[in-house]
Amino acid sequence: MLVTKIGTNTSSPPALHQSVQYLKGVGPRRSEIYGKLGIHTIRDMLFYFPRDYKDRSRVQKISEARIGSEITIFGRVLGVQTRTARSRKNILEVFVGDGTGSIAATWFNQPFLAKKFHVGNRVLLHGKVGAYKYLQVLSPEYEIIQDEEMNVKDGGILPVYPLTEHMSQGHFRKIMKDAVCHFAGAVDEILPTEIIRKNQLLSLRDAIANIHFPETPELLKQARFRLVYDELFTLEVAMALRKRGIQAETGISFKIGANVDAHIRKLIPFPLTNAQERVIREITEDMRGSKPMNRLLQGDVGSGKTVVAMYAILAAIANGYQTALMAPTEILAKQHFQTIQKYLLHSHVRTHVLIGDTNLRQRKDTLDRIKTGQVDLVVGTHALIEETVQFHRLGLVVIDEQHKFGVVQRLNLKKKGGAPDVLIMTATPIPRTLSLTLFGDLDFSLLDEMPPGRSPVKTLWITKEKELGSYRFIHDEIVKGRQVFIVYPLVEESESFDLKAAVTEAKRLQSEVFPSHRVGLLHGQMKSSDKDKVMADFKEKKYDILVSTVIIEVGIDIPNATVMVIVHAERFGLSQLHQLRGRIGRGSEQSYCLLFGNPTSSVSNERLKIMAMTSDGFKIAEMDFRLRGPGEFFGTRQHGLPELRISDLIKDFPILKKARSDAFELVSKDPQLTMETHIRIRERVLETFKDRLELMNI
Structure with missing residues (x-):
């Protein structure tokens, strides 16, 4: 068995931090090639895992x-x-x-x-x-x-590594074998003995030996389990520390009694769903507590998140605090502002909007009012986190479509208050695996019920030969008085991509396909005032068809629009397709999403099949996550999540649950990780999150 050849700590741990060039057969010149793989030290070498194996047994x-x-x-x-x-x-x-x-x-x-x-x-x-x-x-x-x-x-079983040019598997294996034989014994065991025993884990040195050169398939399985467990345990310890850190802060104890509740409900002109009532109870309980609220509100497009957020905003304002709602785009910020304004028509709440194109005089006036406490609610984009924005008494921060923001941006907004309550909203369904990792430090609320009167959108995959028939269907819908979105992946044609683009296609659709209908155009390169005018005109039915790019992915609410056409649908991700589909089906009429797509790969083919098959946001998110992996799915790096070397968050969910349970239990017993058996865990967390520690405080 290979592990018997490993010396027992023949090298002290500092040896692991030596340059990889000191391994026999590497040297200074070859170490530069190793650096391209992220291998700089001997420790990096040991933790550079195979991507596959060849079973020669x-x-x-x-x-x-x-x-x-x-x-x-x-x-x-x-x-x-x-x-x-x-x-x-x-x-x-x-x-x-x-x-x-x-x-x-x-x-x-x-x-x-x-x-x-x-x-x-x-x-x-x-x-x-x-x-x-x-x-x-x-x-x-x-x-x-x-x-x-x-x-x-x-x-027996031979490892296959992800390599770059000028490297051969044979030579790399030889170097790795040398590294494992001489240095695997120097890797410190970080887990306490009771956790190793409880989970029947292979020792870390044996796991490293068998992940690279497994003697049997069973030893390979055990080695992988141990290394996946370690990686996810470190991550969950960080989450547990983060959650504990939030709970250690002293927050605002809002008073939300029957009187406040009755005043808020008078402003909501329709009955709430059972799901909205449940989530409002969860939020109210958080806000009454002495610890800052840190809650993620997840609900599919159209499930009524804005009303729930408005309840929390009005509760904070009733207690004499200011509130801020940050949205990722100007269109969405304005939409939120207009929606909330409608509800607040008969109230004394002072609201302002703050976005990039607010003119200088208005901006100065708004900033003065925010600073002196003359604004109760400010709705805005990234403009809210600029240094010039100072709050008088910020009590609640609501962040919409939070994954569109970098972690630092969210931290900067939170810092503008002492320890304000934070409510994060998303319409992007998050697989349970991701919510336990990316948002494992947040409390979780789910709006899993749609308001009455909405029928599911019918989704059809339209191949090239059926496009003409679809145009006739669109014409019939417009004749009935309905409106249509047609979305393209590009603003203008590009030599790099053989794709249709919004600007060219808007002209073609107007002159050749729908000459008797009115076609509008909306894209991100237009001036903000022009975008607003196009949207207002579409809302007022001055256009029958709105040709657009993905700028309409979030924040446009046109109940009369019953058809969403997505051209080159195979070029969009599943979550993006689902978000676009969520722009329709907001009225009482049956709505249709037409996916114009001719996929050339099995992955894009699978995407279109899934979209036509289900409208369940969670199923779609799970599939999207499987197809794309965590990094691409959510821009994982901006969340402060370290790159996972060996774990697969879908496949390894059972291990994740074990690691999470053990991590939270350990942190509850030793919140500072100061016990002798936990010092190495503390060091590992600090090392893993070294440039993300502040990001961990979101």
């Missing part, structure tokens, strides 16, 4: 080859020849023998491979057995074993 003899079956063989190259078939195909044959027989590895029209094979090479081949005049293995996977130490039969 099932190597067969050539004499056992059967036509039509798959085989893995190991032997030496006996000869190399190329020939041309009658069909003019170039055929390369590499003859391999293992002492029990010989076989030809055969490739068609790949003559360049001939240079790779030389008589005497040791090779590993895997492929399907065929026959010509002799046995063949057709277009096999192959590996030339240049490393004499690496005996195939002894090696």
